[in-house]
Amino acid sequence: xxxxxxxxxxxxxxxxxxxxxxxxxxxxxxxxxxxxxxxxxxxxxxxxxxxxxxxxxxxxxxxxxxxxxxxxxxxxxxxxxxxxxxxxxxxxxxxxxxxxxxxxxxxxxxxxxxxxxxxxxxxxxxxxxxxxxxxxxxxxxxxxxxxxxxxxxxxxxxxxxxxxxxxxxxxxxxxxxxxxxxxxxxxxxxxxxxxxxxxxxxxxxxxxxxxxxxxxxxxxxxxxxxxxxxxxxxxxxxxxxxxxxxxxxxxxxxxxxxxxxxxxxxxxxxxxxxxxxxxxxxxxxxxxxxxxxxxxxxxxxxxxxxxxxxxxxxxxxxxxxxxxxxxxxxxxxxxxxxxxxxxxxxxxxxxxxxxxxxxxxxxxxxxxxxxxxxxxxxxxxxxxxxxxxxxxxxxxxxx
Amino acid sequence: xxxxxxxxxxxxxxxxxxxxxxxxxxxxxxxxxxxxxxxxxxxxxxxxxxxxxxxxxxxxxxxxxxxxxxxxxxxxxxxxxxxxxxxxxxxxxxxxxxxxxxxxxxxxxxxxxxxxxxxxxxxxxxxxxxxxxxxxxxxxxxxxxxxxxxxxxxxxxxxxxxxxxxxxxxxxxxxxxxxxxxxxxxxxxxxxxxxxxxxxxxxxxxxxxxxxxxxxxxxxxx
Numbered sequence: 001x002x003x004x005x006x007x008x009x010x011x012x013x014x015x016x017x018x019x020x021x022x023x024x025x026x027x028x029x030x031x032x033x034x035x036x037x038x039x040x041x042x043x044x045x046x047x048x049x050x051x052x053x054x055x056x057x058x059x060x061x062x063x064x065x066x067x068x069x070x071x072x073x074x075x076x077x078x079x080x081x082x083x084x085x086x087x088x089x090x091x092x093x094x095x096x097x098x099x100x101x102x103x104x105x106x107x108x109x110x111x112x113x114x115x116x117x118x119x120x121x122x123x124x125x126x127x128x129x130x131x132x133x134x135x136x137x138x139x140x141x142x143x144x145x146x147x148x149x150x151x152x153x154x155x156x157x158x159x160x161x162x163x164x165x166x167x168x169x170x171x172x173x174x175x176x177x178x179x180x181x182x183x184x185x186x187x188x189x190x191x192x193x194x195x196x197x198x199x200x201x202x203x204x205x206x207x208x209x210x211x212x213x214x215x216x217x218x219x220x221x222x223x224x225x226x227x228x229x230x231x232x233x234x235x236x237x238x239x240x241x242x243x244x245x246x247x248x249x250x251x252x253x254x255x256x257x258x259x260x261x262x263x264x265x266x267x268x269x270x271x272x273x274x275x276x277x278x279x280x281x282x283x284x285x286x287x288x289x290x291x292x293x294x295x296x297x298x299x300x301x302x303x304x305x306x307x308x309x310x311x312x313x314x315x316x317x318x319x320x321x322x323x324x325x326x327x328x329x330x331x332x333x334x335x336x337x338x339x340x341x342x343x344x345x346x347x348x349x350x351x352x353x354x355x356x357x358x359x360x361x362x363x364x365x366x367x368x369x370x371x372x373x374x375x376x377x378x379x380x381x382x383x384x385x386x387x388x389x390x391x392x393x394x395x396x397x398x399x
Numbered sequence: 400x401x402x403x404x405x406x407x408x409x410x411x412x413x414x415x416x417x418x419x420x421x422x423x424x425x426x427x428x429x430x431x432x433x434x435x436x437x438x439x440x441x442x443x444x445x446x447x448x449x450x451x452x453x454x455x456x457x458x459x460x461x462x463x464x465x466x467x468x469x470x471x472x473x474x475x476x477x478x479x480x481x482x483x484x485x486x487x488x489x490x491x492x493x494x495x496x497x498x499x500x501x502x503x504x505x506x507x508x509x510x511x512x513x514x515x516x517x518x519x520x521x522x523x524x525x526x527x528x529x530x531x532x533x534x535x536x537x538x539x540x541x542x543x544x545x546x547x548x549x550x551x552x553x554x555x556x557x558x559x560x561x562x563x564x565x566x567x568x569x570x571x572x573x574x575x576x577x578x579x580x581x582x583x584x585x586x587x588x589x590x591x592x593x594x595x596x597x598x599x600x601x602x603x604x605x606x607x608x609x610x611x612x613x614x615x616x617x618x619x620x621x
Contacts, residue, residue, distance in 0.1 A: 250476055254413040257472045291475045297468040 025248050029241055033320070036237035037197070038204035040091040040324040043230025045205060048096035049223030059092075059101050061395040065108040065161060069153070070390035072112020077383045082117035083280055083317035084235050086110055086336055090318050091230065093332040094325020103175050106332045107160055110318075111153045111339060112387070114311065118146045119383045120283035121290050128294045132369045139375070140300050140358075140365035141293035145286055145307045146382070147357035147364075152343040174342075178334035186327045201324050238317070242281045249278050257288070261298055265305040265348060272309020282314035300358055308348060311340040413473045414484055417466050421488065421495065422539060424462045425599070428498035429535040431455045432592060435505035436528045439585065440521065445509045452506055459499040463492045487602050491542075494595040498535070501588045501595075508588075513581040524585065530560065531589055538596040541603060550603040557597035564590035 062068040076085045089109050092101040125138035160172035171179060209226065217225045246253075253275055260271040276285045286307050292298035318333035347353055368374040434448045470485045515521055534556065541550050564586045571583050 251413070254473060254476050257476065258413075258469055261468060261472070288475050292471060295471045297471050 022248065025244055029244050029248070032237050032241045032244065034200065034204065036087075036234060036241065037201045037321070037324040038208065039230050039233035039237055040087055040094075040321045041201050041205045041230075042208055042226050043088065043234065044091040044094045044325050044329070045096070045209075046223045046226030046230055047092060048099050049226060050099070050220050051223070052099050054220060054223070059105060061391070062101070062109060063105050064394040064397045065105075065157065067391050067394040067397070068105055068108035069112040069115075069157065070387040070394070072109035072114075073116040073383065073387040074112075074391065075109075076113045076116025077119050077387075079235060080117075080120050080283065081235070081238060082113040082282060082314055083238050085113040085116070086315075086318040086333070087234055087238070087321035088231060089113070090321040090325060090329045090333050091234070094322065094329025100328060103179070103328060103332050103335070104164065104170070104172070107172065107175055107335055108157060110332065110336045111157055114336075114340070115146070115149045115153060116383065116387075117283055117314070118142070118149060118286070119379070121145060121286040122379060122383075124287045124290045125294070126375070127291070129372070129375070134294045134296075136362075136365045136369040137296060137300070138290050138294035138365075139368050140361040141290050141298075141303050142286075143364055143378075144300060144304055144357050144361035145311075147360045148304075148307070148343065148347060149311075151357060152339070152346070155346065156339060156342065174335050174338050175331065178331045178338055181334050181338075182327050182330040185330060195323075197323060238280060242279050242284060245279045246284060249275075253278070257292075260302075260306065261292070262302060268302060268305030269309035269312070269344065269348070272306035272311075273313035274309070276310040276313025277316045280314075280317050282310040285310040285313070300361065304354070304358060305348065308340075308344045312337070312344065315340055413469065413477075414481060414488075417469050417473070417488055418543075420462055420466055420469075421492065422543060424459055424466075424492065424495040425498075425535070425539040425542065427455050427459050427462075428495055428502065429532065429539070431459075431499055431502040432505070432535060433532055435502040435509060436532070438509040439505050440515070440525050440528055443509075445506060448506070452502065456499045456503055459496055463496045466492050491599050491602060494598045497595050498592055501592045504588050505585070508581060508585060511581070515582055515585070520582075524582075527560075527563070527586075527589060531593055534560065534593065535596050538599050541600055545603055547603055550600050553600050554597055554604070557593055557600070560593045561590050561597075564593070 062071050072085060072089075075088075076082050079085060089101065089106050093103055093106045094100065121142040122139075125135065125142040128134040128138045156174065160174050162172075163176070164170060164172035167176065169176070208229065209222070212222055212225050212229070256271045256275065260267050272285055275288075276282050279285070289298060289303045289306055293300060293303050315333070315337040318336045319330075322330040322333040347357065364374070364378065368378065431452050434443075434452055437443050438445045438448055466488065470489055473481060474485050515524065534553070537549075537553055541553055568583055568586050568590075571586075
């Protein structure tokens with residue numbers, strides 16, 4: 001019997017990191033979280049530095065709710081992260097009075113971000129496109145999230161607009177409830193909430209603005225540079241937080257996934273929310289579910305509650321971002337949470353209603369598995385063409 | 400505090416759990432092989448072992464399915480880093496599951512209460528059964544320890560065992576007179592069980608693309 005080749009040695013299993021490595025990574029996440037909050041305050045306050053005229057022009061195109069919805073979708077498709085979009089919106093809403101994006105204009109944008117984020121798992125499902133049965137399961141798992149979000153927007157956006165029109169204050173039901181909740185936290189209108197965290201964030205902000213001034217930026221240019229830096233820093237921090245946390249919690253993530261396969265809906269919702277809060281990205285959670293569905297180890301019925309949980313979990317990012325802003329920032333972050341929690345309450349408890357997005361997703365997946373033109377048509381049409389046309393049609397329409 | 404961080408879970412913990420479950424599968428396979436072979440060759444009443452044998456076989460099948468699910472989950476979360484180890488395990492669970500299947504085949508023979516030949520022939524069969532049972536135990540230990548040198552020795556013995564089974568089958572088929580189909584089938588199952596145990600051990604000395612193939616043997620001989 002000849003000696004086997006050198007590559008025939010046993011496959012080494014990955015070794016556990018020493019605890020100190022975990023501690024350092026955890027510390028890195030805390031630092032990144034701080035940088036994220038500084039970035040949100042930077043983009044929030046930079047809008048004020050740009051001046052009222054500039055900010056008015058800046059937000060003019062999204063005053064119409066359908067244009068706002070389209071911008072929410074397009075922005076999220078572009079950055080592949082609803083957390084980035086919603087955190088940016090929170091920062092813009094939390095800017096100084098007179099220059100900030102209004103809560104009313106931000107509500108449809110938040111809804112749009114919810115829709116746009118689902119493109120990531122739709123793209124992940126393409127990995128199985130050559131194997132029709134596997135692809136049908138993967139595509140259904142990816143698009144059930146799309147259908148849920150679209151149906152939810154179709155229900156809640158008209159309701160928000162109708163209640164806004166009927167309300168004396170001009171506030172819709174979601175924004176009104178969120179405003180009431182944020183009032184509970186801030187202890188009354190107009191009150192300013194101070195905390196050591198906020199003080200530390202302001203120090204970071206002052207440091208960055210000081211650097212920009214030293215580099216020669218003044219007035220409107222200072223605001224523009226701060227806004228751009230704030231957006232870039234938000235994206236980078238969220239990306240690094242997600243990346244680090246995903247590695248850090250891979251063990252518990254695997255165990256909770258294994259435990260939740262085939263379990264009841266409530267556990268799925270909790271696991272989906274928990275994982276998403278930990279990694280700060282619903283796309284990570286939902287994209288993990290797609291290959292499991294493709295392989296047939298997770299049914300669409302069991303993946304759906306996890307996706308709903310991910311939808312709730314992702315709202316924590318905007319809530320975190322609101323720590324760097326004022327009450328308006330918290331209000332719009334709470335709108336995001338209320339919107340997704342309401343969605344679960346509407347769509348999950350009653351089986352007949354729960355089955356609507358499941359059936360739509362299966363129907364589309366079967367067609368897509370038979371004819372690839374459906375895949376291209378769906379992805380390009382749903383995530384690019386329709387939102388783009390929507391924005392172009394409605395940007396000049398009255399709000 | 401530092402221990403708390405470690406409890407968050409290393410990348411390999413999921414694989415360790417799969418590894419432990421797989422060892423349990425091998426142990427179950429050896430248990431029902433012994434039970435079925437003792438019933439066939441030693442005269443234990445098949446009805447006495449029936450319930451335990453089928454319950455254990457179901458547990459083996461369920462563990463195989465569970466391991467496969469966990470492999471997919473692990474691969475989805477950790478990506479390419481642990482892919483080779485996952486591919487190996489995906490192949491090996493099938494071998495472990497088949498040992499249980501062959502034990503059931505032996506049990507089916509035991510139910511027929513066949514005439515297995517004279518005293519000498521029976522003694523020879525019992526010796527081969529005992530040898531195989533011991534090799535099954537060694538295959539578990541080797542998989543756990545990843546002892547490359549011991550694995551090579553094991554594979555040589557497995558090869559010799561298979562050759563002896565082949566030679567005996569040839570001799571029986573060529574001989575005339577009594578119907579020896581049962582004996583032939585029994586040897587055939589011994590050989591298959593041995594092959595699967597050896598396949599498991601090939602993971603220690605062979606690369607992923609050559610799993611289930613013995614070192615040094617031509618493809619036509621496999």
